[in-house]
Amino acid sequence: MYYKFMVYMALSVFAVGLIYTVFNWFRFSIGINVKDVSPWGRITAAVRGISSLFNKEKLSILGRVFVQDILLQKHIKKQDKLRWIMHMLIFSAFMFLLIFHALDKIIVTPLHDRFYLMMNPWLIIAGLIVLAGLSISLYRRYILKVPRLKTSGMDLYTIIILVIIILSGLFMEITKLSSYEYYQKIWWVHISVCLFGLAYLPFSKMFHMITTPLSLLCNAVMDENSDPANIATRQVMELDACTHCNTCNQHCSVAVAYDNLGNDNILPAERMSFLKEYVANKKISAKKLRSIQQGIYLCTNCDRCTVVCPAGINLRELWFSAREELIQRKQPVDLMMTPFSYFRGLNHQRIDKEKYDLPLENVLNVLTADCDLSAKTLDAPIVLNQEANEFRQAMGISERTDTFSYCFSCENCSTVCPVVINYADPQQSLDLLPHQIIRSVALGLKDLATGSKMLWNCLTCYQCQEHCPQGVKVTDIFNKLKTVSIEDHK
């Protein structure tokens, strides 16, 4: 009685959880382009999408992915043999246990009524295989010193719940032959843990046994021209498909920035964990927002994560959507003024013009706010105070930036600058010209030196520096000024 009650409870929690999680895929979205499609519209779009798959070409793609990436998991094998062995041990033996043991009454007993009698040794072997796989997993996560491998509570839960299920199962099978009393006790432990794992499955990383294959299949038949509603749904689902395996962290091009800055959100796998929470609840603290904005913008869009992800997640597009949404929030993102904006610029046609310009204007306004030229009339005295001195000293420390003092205002730098040449009224459009910026540094006028539009529109083409007769390292100084300003605005 009690047992049946537990089974039905677990099954109903599982079913409700499953429906809830799946419904969230259609309810939530990330990015700025999809907001106006209702969940119902997204569901019908998905149905349309799925029904378009019933042709020979698409089915053969799906079939191939099913065999190669889901059954044989070639993606993992390509990354690392040991991890592949680990997962194949867990996957194959657990599937075996699931079919021939957990579901035996449904699947096998009807075919062969005394089946369970001959199963015992096989169950023990399968259990040991799963345990071997789990040991490798623990070994990789806790003993092998893999750089930038992060283990979250959920990763640990996933491994531990399986360890308990298998260990209790093994004891159960063994005591079955010796002590009925013990057997009964352990049977309860085993059943409780299994049912708990089942009930909690839709909310845990174990859900990846459904979502990871789904992500692999979806991405095999979808591309950037697919229905935007379906892409939006897929992107939320992909957050559930991530196994936090850390492959992307290991390959990420900017991982060294993480090593130095220590912001977890720079690492793609950690960003995935963040986004998973974020889609469900978009109210986050200013501090958290700053950290995720830096993390998501500090990405060279090198595609490496997308290429290596064993769950087949299209991270490129996911970053694109998430980045757009996160930079539209009030908090300005200073990294937008650096070449990290390159990929966004290349894709400006994909973003509504107004929304494209807004965050750029925001950050430029903040960075140039102090540059008030109207206050600097010819007869206004220039104050040489402590602050001015400190600024000059900071500029003088290194990186060849101390050369500003050699400037004799010949204006060569401004004459050769292609940005200056591009404007009919450079002074108006750019606030200051390059030689005036150098002059401002010499005078200790930090507000002008770091705040002109000229500075933030400098190409770093080094024409000015190359042509300065006095050896002033103009561009190096500009780069330093930008870092000073970005540091100040943090």
Added chain:
Amino acid sequence: MMKYTLFVGCNIPARIQQYELAARSVVDKLGIKLVENQEFKCCGYPMQTSDNKTFLLMAARNLALAEKEGLDMMVLCKCCFGSLKKAAHQIQQDPELQEEINRFLAEEGLKYSGATEIKHFLSILYHDVGISVIKEKISTPFTELNIATHYGCHALRPSDVTQFDDPVQPSIFDDLVKVTGAKSVDWALQLECCGAPLMGVNDTLSMDLAEKKLVDCSRAGADYVCVGCPYCQMQFDRVQNMMVSERELTDEIPSIVYPQLLGLAMGIPEQSLGLGMNMLDITTLESFIKMETEIDSE
């Protein structure tokens, strides 16, 4: 046999695979061996204007990896090249900084001492292989083909750091183009910036600069622009393609990466040079190849 470790950076594998493909085909035919290193990461270029220390660490880790292999680096991208050079320069000038960086690198068992030379692909062809050796490999030279060479800022300048070529009157790229039988045209804006560094920051300005250059080289009679950097290539290929619709650009002039040009003249098949992967059509380039009979009669 010449041997280098290949540094492709972030842009090429994601967006301009044809550059790497063509470079590999050409280098292979010239008998150069390339060693892979999966551990290379971003050169640090986009970090330079926001955080100098992080920039240096990103660059230095790559240099230390190459050093560990005991090989010089072949760099395809001029911005990668420039930032690796700049970082190396800065670190070497400051022993204290070098120590600090090495303390960081030690975590991964790496060390930077400056033993590895950072070389751009074009420099390797010009200095290490040599024009005369390349000339021997040219089997199907071009005729009546006018090329505008675009040098690219971050290789050329700051010249005291990059030491790529004479910053005012550079010549190595032109010589490399001439050896294929093509003519290198003179054009006023040759040494100017392509505008790529501002793409995403100020797109209008970025495209203004690209447009000026394209108009200028087209007026100078060039059939193609030729580049040795993925950023420049993107600017003159994908961004030019965008400008066609956004700005009604009329003087379309396609861009080609140098190893595609050289490869064709060396008789390497089109597929191994990724000609079809460019956004603007460059397959017409093949019509400039001298017919066999013309070669014989020379």
